[in-house]
Amino acid sequence: MLKEGTKNLSGVEEAVLKNIDAVKELAKITRTSLGPNGMNKMVINKIGKLFVTNDAATILKELEVIHPAAKMCVLASQQQQEEVGDATNLVVVLCGELLAQAEVLLKMGLHTSDIIRGYEKALELVDDILKKITVKTVESLASPSDISAAIKSAISAKQHGFEDLFAPLVTEACLLVTTGLPHDPREAPPERYSLKNFDAKRFNVDNVRVAKVLGGGISDVKVIRGAIVTRDTEGTIKSLKKAKVGVYASGLEIEKTDTKGKVYVEKASQLENYAKSEEEALEAKIKSIAESGVTLVVSGGNIGELPMHFLEKYKLMVLKTQSKFEMRRVCQVTNCKPMMRIAGPSAEEMGYIDECVVEEIGGTVVTVLRQENSKTGIATILVRAATNNILDDLERAIEAAVNIYKSITKDGAFVPGAGAAEIELARQIRAVGDKTEGQDQYAIKKFAEAFEIVPRILADNAGLDGTKVISTLFAQHESGNTNVGVDVQGGAALVVDAREKDILDHRHNKQRAIELATNAVITILRISQIIMAKTSGVPVPGGGGSGTMGAMDQDD
Structure with missing residues (x-):
């Protein structure tokens, strides 16, 4: 058959x-x-x-x-x-x-x-x-100690002996990115923290990130209110405070035409004027960015030499992101909208960061975006260890604990x-x-x-x-x-x-x-x-x- x-x-x-x-x-x-x-x-x-x-x-x-x-x-x-x-x-x-x-x-x-x-x-x-x-039933987010005790087992199952170190830090990071919670618990009544009618969509596990840097020890872990980009800035400016931010998704380069064309030049002066007009147009765009109040420019693509020259001229700090996901996290931290055109951002498109500074951690140069005095959309847990395998296991332990916090927002019951x-x-x-x-x-x-x-x-x-x-x-x-x-x-x-x-x-x-x-x-x-x-x-x-x-x- x-x-x-x-x-x-x-x-x-x-x-x-x-x-x-x-x-x-x-x-x-x-x-x-x-x-x-x-x-x-x-x-x-x-x-x-x-x-x-x-x-x-x-x-x-x-x-x-x-x-x-x-x-x-x-x-x-x-x-x-x-x-x-x-x-x-x-x-x-x-x-x-x-x-x-x-x-x-x-x-x-x-x-x-x-x-x-x-x-x-x-x-x-x-x-x-x-x-x-x-x-045990966790009924409120007002007590970090209760949440920390509840997520210890998840950490212990993957990193036994470090649960007392990581649990409070994971709890802190999760509370930072839970929307609707005030910056200071004393600013709101207890019912604001109640899980009785809590909308689980107010917390997104992707908003708690893990930055892994080789070297140091596991005890060097810390929480950063903001994001870490594991690369240096592009220019000479390495530190900013209370900066306005503009994010450009398409990069910062001289614009090119969509179709091929020919330019006939008969005199040397014509060639000189042609190049000069391009430079003047680009400088006008960079100048408009500086005049809008932006002091930190984030690029999602390549940055040309000429745009870099004008960015340095107008004393703008420049940061290049390595992926669209990293750019998205920067937008979440700074609360800004990415733009496709090179121009000064509007008030709605512009973001803000309390501090942007380049630091060296264990030989690795990183750019830290901090939000100290306002509610941040991203919290980053910086972990250190001797090998990449240990760093990966630490990341999995943290992810397990973050998922337990997510489960608590839906149902706080424990056996x-x-x-x-x-x-x-x-x-x-x-x-x-x-x-x-x-x-x-x-x-x-x-x-x-x-x-x-x-x-x-x-x-x-x-x-x-x-x-x-x-x-x-x-x-x-x-x-x-x-x-x-x-x-x-x-x-x-x-x-x-x-x-x-x-x-x-x-x-x-x-x-x-x-x-x-x-x-x-x-x-x-x-x-x-x-x-x-x-x-x-x-x-x-x-x-x-x-x-x-x-x-x-x-x-x-």
């Missing part, structure tokens, strides 16, 4: 279990990177670029997974990253463990439909359980971290499974058992006995201590009160991760047959060999 060369795999052994094995192998790669003591992975991608990181989103992106079932889990993890920017590793780990538990049930003789039905019933319980074990929430989910869902009749009970219990993988991995990565830690956690939770999680510091008690230590996980992010993982697992379990056409020999965009299923052909 099918074309010659087509492969047809069907049944539990050939289709379902093969997909499960692929996802389990993927989960094995990322599970050792989970938690504060997670190990780094050294990944070299297809163009030879080196990545040393424990960030699951980066690892999965650079691995280029091709197996269709494993790729479903990668897509679920990427969706988690795009939506909330946190708990991407949790999605992959749960996918692998839920499918591992499903494999046990399949070998016991249960049908995939029974497993899917049980998983769906168990998933419905997650939301109510997480609401019951909520231990205990350190595996405490997962153990409580396992305990309560198992209790429901014990009361459930029929074959669904087995899938519900296995769904609950899958959550034990999180505290077990945290314990294993910390060098603790996972089995002993799990039994201790269950004993504590049975006695009513639902906030108790894994002590990754390796204390004698093995466990710690996550609420007291401010080890918190955002409730919505965790719930979303569980939903995405479960939905991906159910989709994989519904696959009963794999039909692979013969590969065409045409390379597939993205690599991985010829044909859509090239990777699976190699397994056979």
Whole structure:
């Protein structure tokens, strides 16, 4: 019936279990990177670029997974990253463990439909359980200390030991760029800071930037109210205060005609007058910029020698941006509009900056745009480290914390971290499974058992006995201590009160991760047959060999 060369795999052994094995192998790669003591992975991608990181989103992106079932889990993890920017590793780990538990049930003789039905019933319980074990709710942005405590766990998961240093700085940067908040908290009543009717659009994660400069130490991190351009200015003027700003998107060069033309010159005086008229026209334009009050000129394109001469003549500071994104950030900081023509800007097009100064940081010359006395649209966190890999990991840790702040503006509820929430989910869902009749009970219990993988991995990565830690956690939770999680510091008690230590996980992010993982697992379990056409020999965009299923052909 099918074309010659087509492969047809069907049944539990050939289709379902093969997909499960692929996802389990993927989960094995990322599970050792989970938690504060997670190990780094050294990944070299297809163009030879080196990545040393424990960030699951980066690892999965650079691995280029091709197996269709494993790729479903990668897509679920990427969706988690795009939506909330946190708990991407949790999605992959749960996918692998839920499918591992499903494999046990399949070998016991249960049908995939029974497993899917049980998983769906168990998933419905997650939301109510997480609401019951909520231990903290951030209700206002007026207390930076509460926000700082809430985002520490996100930083600790990627840069353990530096959460106390980075959390207050990230909080400060986020509050600076949240629109509608006064410059000084004492200037407004508390209701201005309330999250009850807060519009999440008032905060944009892209407005918190990270500037990376090699050298120095991690403790040299600081927040700058404004932006940093990692290059020197073009002229001799290196410092300005209280400057008016004009931004020119098309660059500063002598204008050229759109079409080709010829100019016939018969005398030397005609050539001299022609060049002089061009110079006079350009000088008039630069003069109009200076007369408008602008003292800082920002160019989005090339700057010619002649325009540079006149800019220096009229004592204008000149800064060239390296990309349209950098120019956009400068416009946000200075509150000005980019112009396509070379002329003096109007009051609406003109911007303002409190200070623009060229500084040398660790041998790197940068231009700093500061807004000290007014609300800024951009806040920049300057980080220092010995290698580019450390700088990249610091940037990912900061981005994770900024995403948690974004989640707080939508929902300020937090559950205990350190595996405490997962153990409580396992305990309560198992209790429901014990009361459930029929074959669904087995899938519900296995769904609950899958959550034990999180505290077990945290314990294993910390060098603790996972089995002993799990039994201790269950004993504590049975006695009513639902906030108790894994002590990754390796204390004698093995466990710690996550609420007291401010080890918190955002409730919505965790719930979303569980939903995405479960939905991906159910989709994989519904696959009963794999039909692979013969590969065409045409390379597939993205690599991985010829044909859509090239990777699976190699397994056979």
